[in-house]
Amino acid sequence: MFSKREFESYVEVDNRESPGITPEEAARVGSKLVVGKGQHFKSAAVKCSHCECLMVLNPNRSRKTDTCPKCDRSLCPRCNLVFRITGLCRSMRQVVDEFIDRVAKGKPTILNPQREWVEFNQPGKD
Numbered sequence: 001m002f003s004k005r006e007f008e009s010y011v012e013v014d015n016r017e018s019p020g021i022t023p024e025e026a027a028r029v030g031s032k033l034v035v036g037k038g039q040h041f042k043s044a045a046v047k048c049s050h051c052e053c054l055m056v057l058n059p060n061r062s063r064k065t066d067t068c069p070k071c072d073r074s075l076c077p078r079c080n081l082v083f084r085i086t087g088l089c090r091s092m093r094q095v096v097d098e099f100i101d102r103v104a105k106g107k108p109t110i111l112n113p114q115r116e117w118v119e120f121n122q123p124g125k126d
Contacts, residue, residue, distance in 0.1 A: 012042040049073030052092045
């Protein structure tokens with residue numbers, strides 16, 4: 001029988017024999033994961049189906065991660081907000097395929113935060 005836990009991986013940080021990560025060092029790289037000297041951390045992780053960012057699951061959290069009702073996969077908070085506003089369910093694979101198709105057709109584009117393709121003019125090409 002299929003289980004969503006099949007999509008999980010895990011993150012392990014073992015600082016039992018290293019100086020560890022200070023809160024300042026973690027903040028410098030935009031992380032909230034602080035594993036100090038002599039500590040060991042291991043937790044489940046899932047990938048957002050829309051942007052493929054890795055989300056480390058808090059082992060003390062009882063609330064489940066957000067899920068896309070269309071593809072029934074995990075969503076990061078940013079993609080969940082975009083889905084709630086736009087109603088669009090597009091996996092990263094779909095986005096990459098669309099981008100490659102557009103570039104092959106000579107339409108340089110970018111994807112805006114609303115996950116819509118926007119054409120732009122390349123510098124020096126008018």
